Amino acid sequence: MPFIFINGQPYQVREDTNLLRAAQEAGISIPSLCDHPDLTPYGGCRLCNVEVKGLRLPAAACMLPVTDGMEVYTETEDLVEARKSILKLLLKNYYDSGNGNADKPNALLKWCDYYGVDTSQWTRKEPRYAIDSDPNPFIRVDLNKCILCTRCIRACAEVQGRFVWGLAERGFDSQIVAGSGVTLLEARCESCGACVEYCPTGALTHKPSFGAELPEKKVQTTCAYCGVGCNFDLNVKDNRVIKVTSNPNAPVNGVHLCVKGRYGYQYIQHPDRLRSPQVREYLLKGMPKPPAGESPWVTVSWDTALNLAANKLAAIKRESGPDAIALLSSAKCTNEENYLMNKLARQVIGTHNIDHCARLCHSSTVAGLGMSFGSGAMTNTVADIVEHAQAIFIIGSNTTEQHPVIGSKIRQAVLRRKVKLIVADPRRVDIAEFAQIYLRQKPGTDVALINGLMHIILKNNWQDQAFIDQRCENFDAFREVVEKYPPELVSKITGVTEKDLYKTAETLASNKPAAVFWAMGITQHTTGVLNVLTLANLQMLLGNMGVPGGGVNPLRGQNNVQGACDMGGLPNVFPGYQSVTNEAVLEKFNLAWQTTHADGSTPPLFNNKAGLTSTEMIPMAGTGKVRALVILGENPVMTEPDANHTRECLEACEFIVLQEIFPSETSHYADVLLPGVTFAEKEGTFTNTERRIQMVRQAIQPEGETRPDWEILADLAKRILAVEKRRPTGSHAGWDYASAAEVMDEIAAVTPIYAGVSHARLNTGAQLHWPVKDLNHSGTPILHIGEFTRGKGKFHPTEHLDPQELPDAEYPFLLTTGRVLYHWHAGEMTRRSQGLLDVYPDAYIEIHPEDAEALGILDHQQVRLSSRRGIALGKALITERVSPGLIFANFHFAGEQNGNNLTIAALDPVSKIPEFKICAVKLEVS
Amino acid sequence: MATPNHSYALAAPTLKNLEKEYPLNVPEQKAIIDRILETYCDVPGGLMVILNEIQSRVGFISQPVQEYVARVLNVPVSAIHGVVTFYSFFTTEPRGDHTLKFCMGTACYVGGTPQLIQKAEQILGTKTGRTTPDGKITLEVCRCVGACSQAPVVVVDEQLYGRLRPSKLPALIREITKASSNSSGE
Amino acid sequence: MPFINSLTELVHLQEEILQRKREEITSQPFRDGGPEKFAPLALRADQELDAPRGKEIRVVLRNCTLIDPESLDDYIAEDGYQALATVLTKMTPEEVIDTISRSGLRGRGGAGFPTGRKWQLTRNSAGSPKYIICNADEGDPGAFMNRRVLEGDPHSVLEGMAIAAYAIGASQGYIYCRAEYPIAVRTLNIAIQQARAYGLLGKNVLASGFSFDVELRMGAGAFVCGEETALIASIEGRRGEPRPRPPFPAVSGLWGNPTCINNVETFANVPQIILTGPDWFAAMGTEKSKGTKTFALAGDVNHTGLIEVPLGITLREIVYDVGEGIKKNKALKAIQTGGPMGGCLPASMIDLPVDYESLTAAGSIMGSGGMIVMDEETCMVDIARFFMEFIQEESCGKCTPCRVGTHSMLEILTRICNGEGVDGDIEELERLCKVTKTHSLCGLGQGAPNPVESTIKHFRHEYEAHIYRKECPAKVCRALIRYEIVPETCTGCTVCAKNCPIGAINGERRNPHLIDQEICIRCGICIQTCNFGAILALTGEQN
Ligand SMILES: Nc1nc2c(c(=O)[nH]1)N[C@H]1C(S)=C(S)[C@@H](COP(=O)(O)OP(=O)(O)OC[C@H]3O[C@@H](n4cnc5c(=O)[nH]c(N)nc54)[C@H](O)[C@@H]3O)O[C@H]1N2
Numbered sequence A: 001m002p003f004i005f006i007n008g009q010p011y012q013v014r015e016d017t018n019l020l021r022a023a024q025e026a027g028i029s030i031p032s033l034c035d036h037p038d039l040t041p042y043g044g045c046r047l048c049n050v051e052v053k054g055l056r057l058p059a060a061a062c063m064l065p066v067t068d069g070m071e072v073y074t075e076t077e078d079l080v081e082a083r084k085s086i087l088k089l090l091l092k093n094y095y096d097s098g099n100g101n102a103d104k105p106n107a108l109l110k111w112c113d114y115y116g117v118d119t120s121q122w123t124r125k126e127p128r129y130a131i132d133s134d135p136n137p138f139i140r141v142d143l144n145k146c147i148l149c150t151r152c153i154r155a156c157a158e159v160q161g162r163f164v165w166g167l168a169e170r171g172f173d174s175q176i177v178a179g180s181g182v183t184l185l186e187a188r189c190e191s192c193g194a195c196v197e198y199c200p201t202g203a204l205t206h207k208p209s210f211g212a213e214l215p216e217k218k219v220q221t222t223c224a225y226c227g228v229g230c231n232f233d234l235n236v237k238d239n240r241v242i243k244v245t246s247n248p249n250a251p252v253n254g255v256h257l258c259v260k261g262r263y264g265y266q267y268i269q270h271p272d273r274l275r276s277p278q279v280r281e282y283l284l285k286g287m288p289k290p291p292a293g294e295s296p297w298v299t300v301s302w303d304t305a306l307n308l309a310a311n312k313l314a315a316i317k318r319e320s321g322p323d324a325i326a327l328l329s330s331a332k333c334t335n336e337e338n339y340l341m342n343k344l345a346r347q348v349i350g351t352h353n354i355d356h357c358a359r360l361c362h363s364s365t366v367a368g369l370g371m372s373f374g375s376g377a378m379t380n381t382v383a384d385i386v387e388h389a390q391a392i393f394i395i396g397s398n399t400t401e402q403h404p405v406i407g408s409k410i411r412q413a414v415l416r417r418k419v420k421l422i423v424a425d426p427r428r429v430d431i432a433e434f435a436q437i438y439l440r441q442k443p444g445t446d447v448a449l450i451n452g453l454m455h456i457i458l459k460n461n462w463q464d465q466a467f468i469d470q471r472c473e474n475f476d477a478f479r480e481v482v483e484k485y486p487p488e489l490v491s492k493i494t495g496v497t498e499k500d501l502y503k504t505a506e507t508l509a510s511n512k513p514a515a516v517f518w519a520m521g522i523t524q525h526t527t528g529v530l531n532v533l534t535l536a537n538l539q540m541l542l543g544n545m546g547v548p549g550g551g552v553n554p555l556r557g558q559n560n561v562q563g564a565c566d567m568g569g570l571p572n573v574f575p576g577y578q579s580v581t582n583e584a585v586l587e588k589f590n591l592a593w594q595t596t597h598a599d600g601s602t603p604p605l606f607n608n609k610a611g612l613t614s615t616e617m618i619p620m621a622g623t624g625k626v627r628a629l630v631i632l633g634e635n636p637v638m639t640e641p642d643a644n645h646t647r648e649c650l651e652a653c654e655f656i657v658l659q660e661i662f663p664s665e666t667s668h669y670a671d672v673l674l675p676g677v678t679f680a681e682k683e684g685t686f687t688n689t690e691r692r693i694q695m696v697r698q699a700i701q702p703e704g705e706t707r708p709d710w711e712i713l714a715d716l717a718k719r720i721l722a723v724e725k726r727r728p729t730g731s732h733a734g735w736d737y738a739s740a741a742e743v744m745d746e747i748a749a750v751t752p753i754y755a756g757v758s759h760a761r762l763n764t765g766a767q768l769h770w771p772v773k774d775l776n777h778s779g780t781p782i783l784h785i786g787e788f789t790r791g792k793g794k795f796h797p798t799e800h801l802d803p804q805e806l807p808d809a810e811y812p813f814l815l816t817t818g819r820v821l822y823h824w825h826a827g828e829m830t831r832r833s834q835g836l837l838d839v840y841p842d843a844y845i846e847i848h849p850e851d852a853e854a855l856g857i858l859d860h861q862q863v864r865l866s867s868r869r870g871i872a873l874g875k876a877l878i879t880e881r882v883s884p885g886l887i888f889a890n891f892h893f894a895g896e897q898n899g900n901n902l903t904i905a906a907l908d909p910v911s912k913i914p915e916f917k918i919c920a921v922k923l924e925v926s
Numbered sequence B: 001m002a003t004p005n006h007s008y009a010l011a012a013p014t015l016k017n018l019e020k021e022y023p024l025n026v027p028e029q030k031a032i033i034d035r036i037l038e039t040y041c042d043v044p045g046g047l048m049v050i051l052n053e054i055q056s057r058v059g060f061i062s063q064p065v066q067e068y069v070a071r072v073l074n075v076p077v078s079a080i081h082g083v084v085t086f087y088s089f090f091t092t093e094p095r096g097d098h099t100l101k102f103c104m105g106t107a108c109y110v111g112g113t114p115q116l117i118q119k120a121e122q123i124l125g126t127k128t129g130r131t132t133p134d135g136k137i138t139l140e141v142c143r144c145v146g147a148c149s150q151a152p153v154v155v156v157d158e159q160l161y162g163r164l165r166p167s168k169l170p171a172l173i174r175e176i177t178k179a180s181s182n183s184s185g186e
Numbered sequence C: 001m002p003f004i005n006s007l008t009e010l011v012h013l014q015e016e017i018l019q020r021k022r023e024e025i026t027s028q029p030f031r032d033g034g035p036e037k038f039a040p041l042a043l044r045a046d047q048e049l050d051a052p053r054g055k056e057i058r059v060v061l062r063n064c065t066l067i068d069p070e071s072l073d074d075y076i077a078e079d080g081y082q083a084l085a086t087v088l089t090k091m092t093p094e095e096v097i098d099t100i101s102r103s104g105l106r107g108r109g110g111a112g113f114p115t116g117r118k119w120q121l122t123r124n125s126a127g128s129p130k131y132i133i134c135n136a137d138e139g140d141p142g143a144f145m146n147r148r149v150l151e152g153d154p155h156s157v158l159e160g161m162a163i164a165a166y167a168i169g170a171s172q173g174y175i176y177c178r179a180e181y182p183i184a185v186r187t188l189n190i191a192i193q194q195a196r197a198y199g200l201l202g203k204n205v206l207a208s209g210f211s212f213d214v215e216l217r218m219g220a221g222a223f224v225c226g227e228e229t230a231l232i233a234s235i236e237g238r239r240g241e242p243r244p245r246p247p248f249p250a251v252s253g254l255w256g257n258p259t260c261i262n263n264v265e266t267f268a269n270v271p272q273i274i275l276t277g278p279d280w281f282a283a284m285g286t287e288k289s290k291g292t293k294t295f296a297l298a299g300d301v302n303h304t305g306l307i308e309v310p311l312g313i314t315l316r317e318i319v320y321d322v323g324e325g326i327k328k329n330k331a332l333k334a335i336q337t338g339g340p341m342g343g344c345l346p347a348s349m350i351d352l353p354v355d356y357e358s359l360t361a362a363g364s365i366m367g368s369g370g371m372i373v374m375d376e377e378t379c380m381v382d383i384a385r386f387f388m389e390f391i392q393e394e395s396c397g398k399c400t401p402c403r404v405g406t407h408s409m410l411e412i413l414t415r416i417c418n419g420e421g422v423d424g425d426i427e428e429l430e431r432l433c434k435v436t437k438t439h440s441l442c443g444l445g446q447g448a449p450n451p452v453e454s455t456i457k458h459f460r461h462e463y464e465a466h467i468y469r470k471e472c473p474a475k476v477c478r479a480l481i482r483y484e485i486v487p488e489t490c491t492g493c494t495v496c497a498k499n500c501p502i503g504a505i506n507g508e509r510r511n512p513h514l515i516d517q518e519i520c521i522r523c524g525i526c527i528q529t530c531n532f533g534a535i536l537a538l539t540g541e542q543n
């Protein structure tokens, strides 16, 4: 470690660092403007110049490597004079139009203040550039404050990986510009706000909060959009969320965020929020149920609404048994709430009919990985992969749009570490731009594709035989099937050239460890489980399991879908994946949750058969087998396949309790509406895609009469128990929780993988990835080290199968559905956040230019898609992202614009996941 | 409120889209650019080589061309735009049929270039950095062409004229415009 | 085409060529004159490069105008590539470096860094491949020494590069040539192709196991790209922005690898040093500045053009012996050396020896070899303004002091020249000079204040005349002068009236003319065109 002298004092400093950083660490501040610890140094502003013994001229500390014995002086009279001059020079081109961002410190003005430079005397008196010169709804550009430090350029390139900003012209005319001198969005800006976050002067500011007052407090919490699990600070003033700011201590994302996390917060206090409980008038008047939506809503007290719901549910249970009731839990809600939902279903109602959107999402992953390894979750952390992987294989994940912060980390791994990136996706998604190899396979051919790669690997003897021999089983049966997938055949099935197949196999085999990422492109098929098994085979074959930088990494979608699964929001398992068919487990929960009936008896709480999946319970609601649905934070009308059928089923359902924050498409069919709260109004935990359990902290008081969801659930449970005259007598049977923390303590007590989790630990900053075996265990960032959860990893031979519905003469296009960066599923939240809708205002339908031309469709023209099940309207977006014959639609816009009007409810036989990714449609100009 | 942007980045401008949005106007131009790109796309650091070629063969590097090159090379267009605007040889707009480049290097400055420029601007009715309204002649200033011993120097297209006096300018310019109308077949 | 496999074969070939030439000469008495053959532009060898005068010695320029630059045979006839062959067959890289070090050769690109030491540093750096770059960006206005070498004797540069490559362990070289030099580019390309064809570049040169090839890259009009780190950025296809050193290119240069950058002239010296020996070279010049230096002598001397003189020669010897004195016998006012980052030395320093140390001590620099002689009709404030305008336009804009500092200085200088200077301007200039000089990132900004500082130092009275008396003693600054026709001398020839761009001169043919001072823009064209000296420039009191 080098020894250096700063201002005459000796210091021991880190090696491989620059003087600025070394001095900072030694507690000596050297003024700086263009430098930022996250970004590569630039050395442009010259404010950090210091005097170094032996050097003719002062040197920029931010770019000066420390060397042993170096003698530097950081604050000599000459330097102070020079800094004043430099600041004055910067001020000469600095024009302040007056209304800044109140709480973003302006580094230029700060240093002027520090060195006593009178800003009013030196600043420009009239603007040089247009103020607020870019139409991006999130990023406010005012180059009059720009000091050309290029931090924005480096942030966009090095943090977000988008390279929107650049420097144009030279010398005094230098100017930062977007792209080739166009608007930010035209230059493909993803509105992540990173450039703003790194701008030291306020030349770039957050437009939605421009001019906002100073916050009273900042509350660190976890993003409620996607499973990346970013943390940020909610800024609060007068019980209002006035903005989101980065929190550098955020464990997953640091100061980085995506557009939804940073700017998509306005829904929180949107006027449309449900603010008090409502019930249908017919219920109050004791009338028969009219057709859905016809009976008007009546605002009632919590007592009225909850009693009504409790009585009705108890009655249905009494009449038709507990399995006539089904519950949909919510991946948007906390672990604590999902645990309570699962307890409500199993203990109070006595049914395993509980499921949630994970069914539509990663149910095939959970099933498949369970079969292969014994655990259905992502095995490695993102930081681990980004740091250690030599290759990354992304298949069926639009990472930069759907898991944006992970997407930008992968971009960085490619840019900085030259990680080999392979992307396989029928759509040329953005991340493909960063790939060495991009494979455009035909939709629904992933088993064949992966088998084809493994065929080549085996043919060349590239497999990790030692790993296979020691840690896996059933290899020979698997090998036999893979034999049947030679490149010629695979190329024919998938449309990928043999050359690309070979190149991919070779890249994977020669760059280890390799991590595989996937998402809905793999899971949402009738072959979803087969797809997952095949990817598991690949990673075993290459010996990429249980190692840093490798693993199988399904990217979980919703903010807390991992947690909702962990908490037993599934029909076949109690919390912690304890099977409902396991007698010991049943025994355990019967004891823990025991209730005593009025007659003193304690009959078993539940049976030992898995309940209904969401894709089963809704059709069964249509047939009357399921008489009541209790839905927490989901919007099945929009998000289940074949929406017209879903509508029919819900129409037919006798009683629907919906706990929501907005009147949604589904609320049209509900009978009781219970107003829950957003993540900003409650306490709890989310578990991100990496199995990392993180705190959600209350920032504001609940809106109107709303109550935190966990309180509502506890209240409803108590009322049902009261109607049924049951007393909780088991060790964890009660519902009197004083806080969400207490719920977590109960979770820990009954859930081995969460045994060591508590709010107290999390609040002291512990980073816990389950399994967390006890309060002293530090969690498990990487799964299956040394041994798989199930013992040996099992190879499953898999065969290619055709999707359920392929294009034909009548419906000649293949439709695949999914999402876009700026919106969230059914859009209830994102369509209520200013700006998101400005950028992406319509249901765009991606069409290949050739198809558009053949049908005479123009860009942005209104078009109409129809399938055997319904129609969907939207605007044409003509792009080569899709291949000819392939159409991509989303499900972010309601009613006639919903892509799910078209999709098919064909299910994977094992996991019951619907084939959202493939059906046949017809395309017309409307 | 911001104007909604419908050409939203999601539809990353694909080649076909791009050509529609940023027409590379003349097909011959596209052919030339494609050939240049093909020849030099694998040269390490070849961007400068490519831009130099495009500048000299096409005559300018327009915004659509920048977008196009970025797309083909898979390089951020911001980087290309940065390079194009950094170097003074690259122009984003077409030049006139002929360029008159006045050397403003030290020797020529001292030797009387300012007077030459004044005279030329008067004769042509345009300013340095601009092109005459008929698109025939562009006036430019450069910094030393390395012929200082003949200061002041003017470069007409590739031809060098030294020891020029303002009084000789009218004849020189007459000659250029004559040559130009001949070559354009009028 | 001969493919040469050894030193012996090379010597044989030389013999053959010489024999052939002897025969040719007998059959055809005049060899046609060098450059015109390939240079249709109006560049004439004799205008630029005459027979040596005064103390001139030709080392770098020895072949220029003598050989046909498009003929490798011509070069071989003059012992071409024998230095390379000697090095490859008889010397270790260390010996080569030692020879260059002992010769005392210092970089001719400006800073004068010892070439042997630079090679050693690059050789010692870990990392491969290593690169050799020839800096042929020669951006200094008023300088064309490098161009002349490239156009007249390209192989000497290629041979020097190959020797350097051998010494440092490189196998790829780049020549970065400014786009303003199309002929140099063409000549170089021809030379490279020929050398490859003869086996003097490429794989396994002279069958020695050493491989070396050269690629030519063109700039695109950015002076700052002469700065080595900017040059590297430009070769990499980026904006030519310098970056702070360390790390020096010797450690981390092109694509992050060890890179040795030398000037054209530095390389051109190398073969001679190898062939004739370091002591011969070290015998020329001074204690610390060895060898010869080429200069582009321009401005108000009678004999302008390219010269090559031993270092240590005095300015007087250059101006009066080699340059044959000031034009029209006017008085010498100043000599500007070192290009836009150099300084203006007053006539009183005429006996200053021209070497790296002396020039720096006097407030100027050697630079790459531009030398502009200015007579009494030069306004030093205007010259300072001119250089600042150049620098300001060429600043890359990366660092604050240079980007804004030069702009601010230019603003003040322009104001002073426009007669709007105010009390305190000189002091403000001095302050700006100080911060720009000490705190800029690269040599451009660091050197930018030199013309201002040196003119303030030596010609402060001229600044004061502009600011306080609103007069331009040299009668150059338009706002401070006016032109008047002396009726007695005016012949009424009408030439001035015809040439006045705005028609400010009136008068009947054969009658004295009159300048309308309201309209006149002080362009000075009339005074240049008048053949009778009838027009006077007036300033200040006279005004
Ligand atoms: N902005 C935003 N982000 C989100 C969400 C959101 O709504 N909006 N939702 C979150 C949720 S819950 C989830 S589950 C994730 C989903 O994240 P992703 O799965 O990344 O998103 P999708 O758009 O559903 O589709 C993924 C990709 O699958 C491809 N695909 C289609 N068919 C096939 C096929 O047969 N094989 C393969 N290999 N690929 C195919 C599609 O082209 C698409 O690029 O996103 C999460 N993040």
Ligand SMILES: Nc1nc2c(c(=O)[nH]1)N[C@H]1C(S)=C(S)[C@@H](COP(=O)(O)OP(=O)(O)OC[C@H]3O[C@@H](n4cnc5c(=O)[nH]c(N)nc54)[C@H](O)[C@@H]3O)O[C@H]1N2
Binding pocket: A330, A331, A332, A333, A357, A358, A360, A361, A362, A520, A524, A557, A558, A632, A633, A634, A635, A636, A638, A639, A640, A641, A659, A660, A661, A662, A664, A676, A677, A678, A679, A709, A817, A818, A819, A824, A825, A826, A827, A828, A829, A891, A899, A900, A903, A916
């Ligand atoms: N065609 C097609 N359909 C799909 C998919 C596809 O790729 N293609 N993907 C499927 C997948 S992967 C998923 S995950 C599903 C998602 O399906 P859903 O989960 O049904 O979709 P969301 O729109 O996220 O619905 C969440 C609802 O919860 C509400 N909410 C948010 N926060 C809270 C809270 O704290 N408390 C309460 N009570 N409510 C809250 C929101 O207002 C919103 O209406 O969609 C599926 N549907």
Ligand SMILES: Cc1cc2nc3c(=O)[nH]c(=O)nc-3n(C[C@H](O)[C@H](O)[C@H](O)COP(=O)(O)O)c2cc1C
Binding pocket: C106, C107, C108, C109, C110, C111, C112, C113, C115, C118, C135, C136, C137, C138, C139, C140, C223, C224, C225, C226, C227, C228, C229, C261, C262, C263, C264, C266, C368, C442, C443, C444
């Ligand atoms: C602004 C600036 C311009 C320069 N221009 C040139 C140039 O045109 N040619 C050159 O050889 N060196 C130039 N240099 C010097 C180079 O950076 C470098 O020092 C030189 O090429 C090294 O070669 P040498 O050691 O042979 O002198 C310039 C330096 C600066 C700061």
Ligand code: SF4
Binding pocket: A139, A155, A156, A160, A162, A163, A164, A165, A184, A188, A189, A190, A191, A192, A193, A194, A195, A196
């Ligand atoms: S918002 Fe993000 S993507 Fe857009 S320019 Fe800034 S850093 Fe780049």
Ligand code: SF4
Binding pocket: A145, A146, A147, A148, A149, A150, A151, A152, A153, A176, A195, A198, A199, A200, A201, A202, A203, A204
């Ligand atoms: S906009 Fe901000 S971050 Fe970007 S260069 Fe200007 S001051 Fe720096």
Ligand code: SF4
Binding pocket: A223, A224, A225, A226, A227, A228, A229, A230, A253, A257, A258, A259, A260, A261, A262, A403, A404, A405, A406
């Ligand atoms: S990446 Fe996901 S978790 Fe992070 S800010 Fe965006 S939506 Fe929120």
Ligand code: SF4
Binding pocket: C224, C241, C242, C394, C395, C396, C397, C398, C399, C400, C402, C403, C440, C441, C442, C443, C444, C445, C446
């Ligand atoms: S000194 Fe001037 S040319 Fe050099 S880096 Fe700074 S701004 Fe650029």
Ligand code: SF4
Binding pocket: C483, C499, C500, C501, C502, C503, C504, C505, C515, C519, C520, C521, C522, C523, C524, C525, C526, C527
């Ligand atoms: S100085 Fe120029 S404008 Fe004035 S009279 Fe002479 S020629 Fe005409």
Ligand code: FES
Binding pocket: A031, A032, A033, A034, A035, A042, A043, A044, A045, A046, A047, A048, A049, A060, A061, A062, A063
């Ligand atoms: S902080 Fe070091 S130069 Fe700007």
Ligand code: FES
Binding pocket: B103, B104, B105, B106, B107, B108, B109, B143, B144, B145, B146, B147, B148, B149, B151, B152, B153, C141, C142, C143
């Ligand atoms: S200064 Fe004009 S050619 Fe050199």
Ligand SMILES: [Mo]
Binding pocket: A357, A360, A361, A362, A556, A557, A558, A561
């Ligand atoms: Mo999902």
